[in-house]
Amino acid sequence: MRELPHWHTASARGPREHNADAVGAYAAAGGAGIVFALADGVGDHPNAAHAARTAAAAAARNPVGQGAVAAVLAAQRAVLASGWSGDCVLVVAVQTGEGYGIAWVGDARAYAWDGYTVRQVTKDHTLAQYFRDHDQPVTPRMEHVVTTSVRTAGVHEIGTATVTTGGLVLTSDGVHKTLSGPVMLDILGMPDRAAAELVRTAISLGGSDNATAIVVDPPSADLVTEKLRVAA
Known part of the structure; x- marks a missing residue:
């Protein structure tokens, strides 16, 4: 049985009526690894929150061996x-060897984290990113319009990536659209409370959305963290 990583998660409701973010993590007894999932509901409505919880739980419970796209x-x-009727965006990380297979739809993100540097490995599926890719002007509103979602994405539209550093950060846009890369890196230098600090700092700096993070510590980190099998 593969040794499970140390990880921790946090979520907070921003200036919204509902916290429509959700996380899931599951490792089957005697299984080959662990699946992490972070979902962000589209809109500020109970339907969005239900979609996020449903997606995160289903993705996390999918067998590790089937991979991230299957999740x-x-x-x-x-x-x-x-x-x-709700919908959400989603990022999934499935443990593979010493790293993770990543799959996503929408603008939930995954970052590689090796204890020293943090590197974004997903690419937002937003109207803003589409326009950037085509060298067209971008307006602030475009940052919040997703071009794929859990409900609507076809198989060919699901983004994929690989993380080989052994550490990992998953975030909802309430975190990464508020915090700069250097601020995130500084916070990740406090790995025993990094997830909670990412969320707290995003909210305190005036983030306009719910904020959620999962931090998976690099194997070399000398840490004491709470190991949970399922979180939602």
Whole structure:
């Protein structure tokens, strides 16, 4: 049985009526590793929160051996079958060897974290990013318009990446659209409370959305963290 990483998570409601972010993590007894999932509901509504919880739980429970894209598709099936009308974005990390396979839709992000540097490995599926890719002007509103989601994405639209550093950070846009890279890096230097500090700092700096983070410590980190099998 593979040794599970140390990890910690935090979430806080920003200036919204509902916290529509959700996280999930699951390692089957005697299994090959762990699946992490972070979902962010589209909109400030109970339907959005339900979609995020449903997606995060379904993705995290998908077998490790099937990979990250399969976990996103499992989340999609669960959301479509739920009978609720909400939607969400999602990022999933599946443990593979010493690293992680990543899959995502929308603007939830994954970063590689080796204890010294942090590097974004996902690319936002937003209208703003689409326009940047085509060398067109971008307006602030475009940053918040996603071009893929759990409910709508086709298989070919799911983004994929690989993290080989052994450490990992997953964030909702309430974190990464408020905090700069250097600020995130400074906070990750406090790994025993990094997830909580990412969220607290994003809210305190005036973030306009809910803020959620999962931090998976690099294997070399000398830390004491709470190891949970499932969080939602």
